[in-house]
Amino acid sequence: MASPAQNERLTRVGPGTPMGELLRRYWHPFAAAAELDDLGIKPVKLLGEELVAFRSGNGGYGLIDRQCPHRRADMLHGIVEDDGIRCSYHGWCFGASGQCLEQPFEDLANPKARFRDKIRTKAYRVEEKAGMLWAYMGPEPAPLVPNWEPFTWENGFRQVVYADVPCNWFQCQENSLDPVHFEWMHRNWSSRLFGDGSYGPKHLELKFDEFEFGHIYRRVREDTDKSNQHWTVGATALWPNAFFLGDHIEWRIPVDDENTLSITWMFHRVPVDREPYVQQRVPYWKGPVKDDQGNWITSHVLNQDIVAWVGQGVIADRTEEHLGQSDLGIAMLRRSFDKNMQLVAEGQDPKGLIRDPERNMCVELPIKHREMFTSSMTLAESRAMGDALAYRLNRPDYQHQVGQPEAVKREYQVAMGMIPEDAEHTI
Ligand code: FES
Ligand SMILES: [Fe+2]
Secondary structure (H helix, E strand, O other), rough: OHHHHHHHHHHHHOOOOHHHHOOOOOOOEEEEEEEHHHHOEEEEEEEEEEEEEOOOOOOEEEEEEOEEOOOOOHHHHHHEOOOEEEOOHHHHHHOOOOOEEOOOHHHHHOOHHHHHHHHHHEEEEEEEOOOOEEEEOOOOOOOOOOOEEHHOOOOEEEEEEEEEOOOHHHHHHHHHOOHHHHHHHHHHHHHHHOOOOOOOOOEEEEEEEEEOEEEEEEEOOOOOOOOEEEEEHHHHEEEEOOOOOEEEEEEEEEOOOOOOOOOOEEEEEEHHHHHOOOOOOOOOOEOOOOOOOEEEEOHEEEHHHHHHHHHHHOOOOOHHHHOHHHHHHHHHHHHHHHHHHHHHHOOOOOOOOOOOOHHHEEEEEOOOHHHHHHHHOOOHHHHHHHOOOOOOOOOOOOOOOOOHHHHHHHHHHOOOOOOOOOOOOOO
């Protein structure tokens, strides 16, 4: 059970809060790069701050305060220029650094004053990696955007998938170190909802470890033993706010204290006869969380998770909970956050920052059956291997979350050689 003060500390992300300050030491993905190519300007709310992201004419990205520092107009209605973004109200123009570059009337009426040199809007660094845009909102020097191992894999079809989750981010992240929920939520409940009602194998033993880039949980179930990779490799709660499963990473991005953006980066290795495959553009889509009748969607794994997270309340009241043996990972995670918030308060670097470019060439993480994603196989071989491991690999439909648009599905099926390039329909 947590105290009210601890609940507050773990969940609040605004500027100046202990958690807000800790999270500002890390890069956070906030959009697909292709999205800014399509839109030019996008409203972004991150860690409680209202911002706009833009792609300028010369190809650079920016992330600045949503309100213009002149008289507070909305920069969402700005005009993208070669070297920045111009407010559409009176034409002040800003570079990605936040520096005001031009004030059309002031520059004409009183050029000697160089008023523009004194004006700067709030601006954060943006970098592109793995088809996503990442923001850094903390102090300099910024660490490197982590080059997680799957970002270096070749011959893959990647996609970026969002969901808007109307609850606090921390209960979503606690789920990343919660093995027993798989048995109940994704197996037994699914079986009652959509299957024969049978129960799956029980969890028999759990173990939780901390490492440089997060926390690992290991499990033995009735159908596995300690030689199984569920135990020898485990699954990773990637520090500070993601769940890492090898071929996909799910981030729980704090929008504000009461809303989370779920971003999944998903990798599908193409079959051997499609190699070499180079993806020109990483597609993106947002799935719904409720159906047309306003009911929560429970058909897919991530949708089930969302139902659990939102069901805990907008901000879960941890003063009313009762933790048991299954929650040792949850307690470990909270202790780590407390410790790292303290480090930041003392002016030290928190856990897991990468500053060495050499190290960042490829940051290895624990990956169960890495060969499923890194070796050349036919579609039939990869599916057979997945089936043997109870991992539904390379199916025609997106398995993880509901709502993949037909256009993305088509792109995927063509990439995977499931349908020809000129196919009229998907399968
Ligand atoms: S409010 Fe933006 S230029 Fe005047
Ligand atoms: Fe889950």
